[in-house]
Amino acid sequence: MGTQLVVVALAIIFSAFFSGVEIAFLSSNKLRFELERKHGRLTSRILDIFYRNKEQFIATMLVGNNITLVIYGIVTANILTPLLKGIEEFPTLLLLIQTLIATAVILLTGEFLPKSIFRQYSNSLMNFFAFPILLFYVIFYPISKFITWLSYWILRIAFRLKINRAHDNKIFGKVDLDHLVEQAASADEKSEEQELKIFQKALDFSEVRIRDCMIPRTDIEAVDINDTIDNLKKVFVETMYSRLPVYKDSIDNIIGYVNSKSLFLNPKSIKDHLIDIEFFPETMKANEALTHFIKGHKSIAVVVDEFGGTAGLVTIEDIIEEIFGEIDDEHDRNDLVEKKLSDTEYILSARVEVSHINEVYGLEIPESDEYETIAGFILHHHQSIPKPGDIVNIDMYEFKILKTNKTRIELVRLTINR
Incomplete structure (x- = not known):
């Protein structure tokens, strides 16, 4: 009995090991191992062998687990049979009870618990068990190789299926990148904080829309096509911009833009140096707009809404800022107020973005797709434009309109x- 209990315990341990390694292999981050391998880490070089032969590795772990389960089932039956003497006359019932007990034990100790643990710490445990895994991989390799070959042969001959066995082990997906960033962020290394932010923004860049980074309609500085050159010069001086949109009759009819360099050519009218401008829908993805800018050698575009009206203006700098953060250029307005009076009091321009305030001052103002700025946050809850002196309370945040x-x-x- 004692020897049998030891065998059952070892079978449970090995089953837990094979099940855990299988789920850890599938949920681990290949990119992290690849980076460690290039830095010369021995365990990562071993694991790279497995990632180059995914199907073979999974088959090997399954072979090991199944051999273990067969041994576990046989020995467990021998242990339980004497303990269930009263029902020996009912072999079907005896088999059912033995199966239920054995299955419950192995599912809990050999499947659910180890898989939960190995999934949570997949990379760490794969590194820790790299050498034992390699040992079992070598031992069971001939069996798993034959089973894998036989499986493909049956699929190809019996079911007429064409199996593509091309390896794609060096392809890393967005999930791997996301996982890598999360792991690095959890390490809380301040020296890498800025790089991690850029990395994360680059990953999220494909989801950014033009409306998320445009200059809103109300902030557009533009001139009428019929304005005088003197007025054009005045606007250039006041705004310190190098490019200005030009409209005809209204801001909803922007027909081009002018560059401040054209003033050196002594133009007689704005029409003389009008440059064609691009038009992007506000739902257009930022990465598509960036590609369009680069291919067309353009740097500024009008953003239009669903009705064809002007929703805003976007420049190539605005799009790049979505990844690298604020870039100081002539289009950045320096009149946005951010003044910290104390840990609980601030004077803020309503056009400052909520995400920026949260990041800089460590606040937790709720963020949403419904708004981007402090003004948007207030209007989202207040539903109307408050008057100077009004106080708007939103949860623990009190806004006095100045x-x-x-x-x-x-x-x-x-x-x-608070």
């Missing part, structure tokens, strides 16, 4: 009531 105009909130005082 300055507005007819169409928007401009300046607020934020007090946090």
Whole structure:
């Protein structure tokens, strides 16, 4: 009995090992191992062998697990039979009870628990068990190789299926990159904080829309096609921009833009140096717009809404900032106020983005796809433009409206009531 219990215990341990390694292999981050391998880590070089032969590795683990389960089933039956003497006359019932007990034990200790643990710490445990895994891989390789060959032969001959066995082990997906960033972020290495932010923004860049990075319609500085050159010069000086959109009759009819360099050619009218401008729908993805800018050698475009009206303006700098953060150029407005009075009080321009405030000052103002700025956050909850002096309370955030105009909130005082 004692020897049989030891065999059962070992069978459970090995079953847990093979099951855990299988799930760890499938859920681990290949990119992390590849980076470690290139740095010369021995265990990662061993694991690279497995990733180059995925099907063979999985088959080997299954062979090991099945051999273990067969031994476990035989020995467990021998242990349980004497303990169930009262029902020996009912072999079917005896078999059913033995099966239920053995299955419950192996599912809990050899499947559910180890798979949960190995999935949670997949990379660490794969590195830790690299040498034992290699040992079993070599031992069971001939059996698993034959079974794999036989399986493909049956699929090809009996079912007439064409199996593509081309290896794609060096292809890393977005999931691997996401996982790598999360692991690096959890390490809390301050020296890599900025690089991680850029990496994460690059991963999320494919989901960014033009409307997320455009200059809103209300902030567009533009000139009429019939304006004088003197007025054009004045606007260039006041805004310090190098490019200005040009419209005809209204801002919804932008027909091009002018470059400040053209003023050196002494133009007689704005029409003389009008440059064609691109038009992007606000739902267009930022990466597509960036590609369009680069291929067309353009740097500025009008963003239009679903009705064809002007929703905003976007430049190549605005799009690049979505990855690398703020870039100081002539289109960045320096009149946005951010003043910290204390840990709980701030004076803020309402056009400052909520995500920026949260990141810089460590606040937790709720973010949403419904708004981007402080003004948007207030209007989302207040549903109307408050007047100067009004106080808007949203959860623990108290906004005192300091300055507005007819169409928007401009300046607020934020007090946090913790």
